[in-house]
Amino acid sequence: MVPPEQPTLTDGVVTLRPWRDDDIAEAVAGHDDEMAMWFGWDPADVSVERQRKAVRDWREDYAADRRRTSFVIEHDGRLVGSVEITRQGTHGASLSWALYAGHRGHGHAARAVKVLVDWAFADADDGGLGVQRVEARIDPRNDASRRVATRAGLRLEGTQRVVPGMGERPDATSYAVYARLATDPPVSEPEGFRSLLNSFLPRKRAISQMLVRDEDGRVLLCRLTYKRDWDLPGGVVEVGESPRVAVQREVEEELGLTIEPAGLLLTDWLPAWGGWDDAVCLVFDGGTHPPSVLADVVMQEREIRDVRFCTLEEVDELAADFTARRVRAAVEGSRPYTESGR
Structure with missing residues (x-):
């Protein structure tokens, strides 16, 4: 033709x-x-x-x-x-x-x-x-x-x-x-x-984490399978998902705990690091719980190796430096926004 x-x-x-x-x-x-x-x-x-x-x-x-x-x-x-x-x-x-x-x-x-x-x-x-x-x-x-x-x-x-x-x-x-x-x-x-x-238009990766404490002020940390350092429970916010919903979902998936997040404690910008793009980390208040809550934990073996309450000094020892700074900033509550915990 x-x-x-x-x-x-x-x-x-x-x-x-x-x-x-x-x-x-x-x-x-x-x-x-x-x-x-x-x-x-x-x-x-x-x-x-x-x-x-x-x-x-x-x-x-x-x-x-x-x-x-x-x-x-x-x-x-x-x-x-x-x-x-x-x-x-x-x-x-x-x-x-x-x-x-x-x-x-x-x-x-x-x-x-x-x-x-x-x-x-x-x-x-x-x-x-x-x-x-x-x-x-x-x-x-x-x-x-x-x-x-x-x-x-x-x-x-x-x-x-x-x-x-x-x-x-x-x-x-x-x-x-x-x-x-x-x-x-x-x-x-x-x-x-x-x-x-x-x-x-740029799309920023968002991470939601939860600050869970016991009566002594210790912080709940997770030891992850995909990195050596310990971190707060939480994870990446899915596309179209509320950060508050995301952190509750992540805690339920990773630890088997149903904890409804309260207010936002901290917004921490994470610069590009170790092959990761930059991201915004939102830390929500998970409230205060007795140490016995650990007995209810059902760890997601694919991602979590261990979980425990830690003092701030132990956080400094177990977590990456920027994570430790973020945890301290969230605990202190005096700064609503930080960059790499500073």
């Missing part, structure tokens, strides 16, 4: 059209070190002949069931860059784009990608590609392209790790994956806008 003629697309500001032979010299002149850096080729390799071959290849790929389509980006009648879409299977496609020297920073790329994505999602009967998903893999160091993807409505889905040498740049070790589905609500709608922002 012969594909329809490659269309010309526009949003009224930028225009995407098929390559013409008289675009080649202008495109070559627009290549610079910025493009070479992110695409991983030598600027000296750019030539009229190479660009002419690339245009021939794009035309052949479009004629072969539109497996790859490249458009020139025009603004005010001038060639400012190009966008490309390559099919991935039946329902997916990958995106790439480039702006030429002197034409960056005006929003042309984001507009062009939006226009291209709309065409890719349009039904084949209406001249589009009829795909259901488009994605772009972007070097995390390429801030400009990351902004283009976001402004074009692509959501950040995660990071793809690669071994150096696998990517376009030989030193690349990962790619940020941005994508959009045909079923995603438009960014112009509140749901679509919030979903887009949620995809890339």
Whole structure:
């Protein structure tokens, strides 16, 4: 089946059209070190002949069931860059784009990608590609392209790790994956806008712990299976879970104790350490209990080796220094916020 003629697309500001032979010299002149850096080729390799071959290849790929389509980006009648879409299977496609020297920073790329994505999602009967998903893999160091993807409505889905040498740049070790589905609500709608922002705004890991004491002021500590140091009972707050609910759940799972947390005693920020990302630790008041409560403990063997009440001096000896500082700050109660217990 012969594909329809490659269309010309526009949003009224930028225009995407098929390559013409008289675009080649202008495109070559627009290549610079910025493009070479992110695409991983030598600027000296750019030539009229190479660009002419690339245009021939794009035309052949479009004629072969539109497996790859490249458009020139025009603004005010001038060639400012190009966008490309390559099919991935039946329902997916990958995106790439480039702006030429002197034409960056005006929003042309984001507009062009939006226009291209709309065409890719349009039904084949209406001249589009009829795909259901488009994605772009972007070097995390390429801030400009990351902004283009976001402004074009692509959501950040995660990071793809690669071994150096696998990517376009030989030193690349990962790619940020941005994508959009045909079923995603438009960014112009509140749901679509919030979903887009949620995809890339920072997410802080939260940990909830419980300070449980006996009548002598000793603190309940757990010896964990996955590290040498002792720590307060508690754990990571799940996505969408209340920190208060999380700490009660963790204490029940790890120790078999049902203790309803009272007020928040301390918020402690934990800097990145030992391979862990930074986190916020919330210490809740678990109240005062008799030492006999230990008889009711049912340890989760996968995580807990031992549990006991400890004096603050024993906490200093058994726990990591930052944990000991956090425990003391929570016990003293004079500072609602600390960083690494300080």
